[in-house]
Amino acid sequence: MKLNQKHRFCIAPMMEWTDRHCRFFHRLLTRRALLYTEMVTTGAVLRGDRARLIGFDPFEHPVAIQLGGSDPRALAECARIAEDFGYDEINLNVGCPSDRVQEGRFGACLMAEPELVGACVAAMRAAVRIRVTVKCRLGVDEQDPEAALDAMTDAVKAAGAATLIVHARKAWLKGLSPRENREIPPLDHARVYRLKAAHPDLDVVLNGGIANLEAAAGHLSHVDGVMMGRAAYQEPWRLLTVDPDLFGTPAPFASAKAAAEAFIPYMEREIAGGTRFYAMARHVLGLFHAVPGARAFRRHLAVEGVKPDAGPDVLRQALARVSESLDTVQTAAA
Numbered sequence: 001m002k003l004n005q006k007h008r009f010c011i012a013p014m015m016e017w018t019d020r021h022c023r024f025f026h027r028l029l030t031r032r033a034l035l036y037t038e039m040v041t042t043g044a045v046l047r048g049d050r051a052r053l054i055g056f057d058p059f060e061h062p063v064a065i066q067l068g069g070s071d072p073r074a075l076a077e078c079a080r081i082a083e084d085f086g087y088d089e090i091n092l093n094v095g096c097p098s099d100r101v102q103e104g105r106f107g108a109c110l111m112a113e114p115e116l117v118g119a120c121v122a123a124m125r126a127a128v129r130i131r132v133t134v135k136c137r138l139g140v141d142e143q144d145p146e147a148a149l150d151a152m153t154d155a156v157k158a159a160g161a162a163t164l165i166v167h168a169r170k171a172w173l174k175g176l177s178p179r180e181n182r183e184i185p186p187l188d189h190a191r192v193y194r195l196k197a198a199h200p201d202l203d204v205v206l207n208g209g210i211a212n213l214e215a216a217a218g219h220l221s222h223v224d225g226v227m228m229g230r231a232a233y234q235e236p237w238r239l240l241t242v243d244p245d246l247f248g249t250p251a252p253f254a255s256a257k258a259a260a261e262a263f264i265p266y267m268e269r270e271i272a273g274g275t276r277f278y279a280m281a282r283h284v285l286g287l288f289h290a291v292p293g294a295r296a297f298r299r300h301l302a303v304e305g306v307k308p309d310a311g312p313d314v315l316r317q318a319l320a321r322v323s324e325s326l327d328t329v330q331t332a333a334a
């Protein structure tokens, strides 16, 4: 049973990557994807420079904020703040395995504490009207991924979470770096398919190892939605066919080049406000694929874009190195 289209295609929360500039750029490539912020901890939201940490441009909608924490009261307070900022969804991180996160007793180690996750979800739900969702793993360490995911699902469902996003691999809390934890534990997409089959009333989103939109479309016959991480960030040209291929609506731009040109007015506004050019331009590096000039584009941006006086002209010059004749929308299917 397909529940709704809100999570049909999501771009994963990624620290250092899916900042507000990245999200604005991704929104130029797809109007329909649901975007996620980087994880932000409750401590940062409560005590940090809020506008800088969680501010965003209205053009990014629909956009979800991902919170890291495990204290129901702090999470409820942060959820309220995020709702006031205008976010469309609050997502709780139950998947990050970094040491820093483990010290704070949140992220993936919460896989071992489904009741606490339920209490966090319930507290956030009581505090806001927007939807509350959870992103988790299959399990951690020696946990049985059948029992661990079932227990987490029961807890978040009982607490009224709208959606469960599952990164379809376990995390090892000791001995693997966060990066290794995204690569070494084997993927088990079938486990997430079974979860959906067992919970037709729960919106289930599959994450992990989705390399292209064809694979995404295949998963969508088993689950309600897919979440793409690294492939979306490193090869953003793929995003230009999300709307036509997965939603049956036109792509926002006829070519990747046109989308990049549309990023320039945003860059100009941001630079006037003190943002460095490369803080934005770095997200565009992978935009061209299999077109003449793609490598020259990347090189020009990476070399000239980091200079202190770099501005949108560097992007214009880089774009001039890319062939006009091949259109990314057409080549993306290849």
Ligand SMILES: Cc1cc2nc3c(=O)[nH]c(=O)nc-3n(C[C@H](O)[C@H](O)[C@H](O)COP(=O)(O)O)c2cc1C
Binding pocket: 012, 013, 014, 015, 016, 017, 038, 039, 066, 093, 094, 095, 096, 135, 167, 182, 207, 208, 209, 210, 227, 228, 229, 230, 231
């Ligand atoms: C650089 C980077 C940072 C990440 N940061 C977060 C994060 O803040 N919160 C989170 O839930 N997952 C984070 N992840 C994990 C992704 O959201 C996703 O679960 C993982 O990359 C698997 O999806 P993929 O195979 O499509 O990349 C991060 C991944 C990467 C590559």
